[in-house]
Amino acid sequence: MDSLAKIERCLATEPENKASRAQWERERARLGLPALRWFQYRQNNTGGSFHGPMNVIVQAATGAEANKRGEELAGLYFDGVSSGHDCDCCGDRWYRVWENEEGEAVPSVYDEPVEAGEERLFVYADGWMEGGETK
Numbered sequence: 001m002d003s004l005a006k007i008e009r010c011l012a013t014e015p016e017n018k019a020s021r022a023q024w025e026r027e028r029a030r031l032g033l034p035a036l037r038w039f040q041y042r043q044n045n046t047g048g049s050f051h052g053p054m055n056v057i058v059q060a061a062t063g064a065e066a067n068k069r070g071e072e073l074a075g076l077y078f079d080g081v082s083s084g085h086d087c088d089c090c091g092d093r094w095y096r097v098w099e100n101e102e103g104e105a106v107p108s109v110y111d112e113p114v115e116a117g118e119e120r121l122f123v124y125a126d127g128w129m130e131g132g133e134t135k
């Protein structure tokens with residue numbers, strides 16, 4: 001097992017271990033993997049109501065990867081109007097970030113660093129989630 005996989009396993013069993021998380025990021029850098037960034041999704045209250053947290057903030061190497069992880073892990077869905085889930089006068093509930101978007105170094109909303117909470121769900125690259133749920 002390579003060291004990155006070992007650290008991933010360690011994070012899976014100790015998800016709140018921030019020291020391991022920092023070590024994991026250093027190991028990614030050592031292996032030449034892209035630095036992880038944070039990508040923000042802001043919920044649109046389509047049909048007049050919000051469902052779950054206002055913001056979902058996903059850690060990933062690229063915007064494209066963040067879109068995929070957000071759908072798989074955090075309950076984000078895109079193109080909600082065309083799929084019939086969302087109101088067509090209000091628009092989609094969630095929008096993809098641009099695939100080439102740079103993201104932020106730390107979880108941020110409108111360029112301001114934020115903490116996880118009921119209105120802010122963080123999705124870490126290892127799958128650990130912190131904060132409110134998108135239900």
Ligand SMILES: [Zn+2]
Binds near residue numbers: 088089090091
């Ligand atoms: Zn509407």
